[in-house]
Amino acid sequence: MNFRHFAPSVLEEDVINKFEMTIKSPYMFLVALVKKELCIEMTEEKENLFEIEK
Numbered sequence: 001m002n003f004r005h006f007a008p009s010v011l012e013e014d015v016i017n018k019f020e021m022t023i024k025s026p027y028m029f030l031v032a033l034v035k036k037e038l039c040i041e042m043t044e045e046k047e048n049l050f051e052i053e054k
Contacts, residue, residue, distance in 0.1 A: 007028045012024070018034065018035060019032040019033065020032060021033075
């Protein structure tokens with residue numbers, strides 16, 4: 001699986017609501033997982049798409 005960098009800009013006070021991250025990362029050196037309750041499960045159709053189409 002390829003990895004594409006994605007660095008969203010999020011207000012510091014909102015990080016705790018969106019990501020599984022408890023420390024600051026002002027220079028985007030860290031990868032933070034999105035909170036499970038905010039993730040949307042992919043359908044089988046979308047799962048079969050390739051790369052950017054996914």
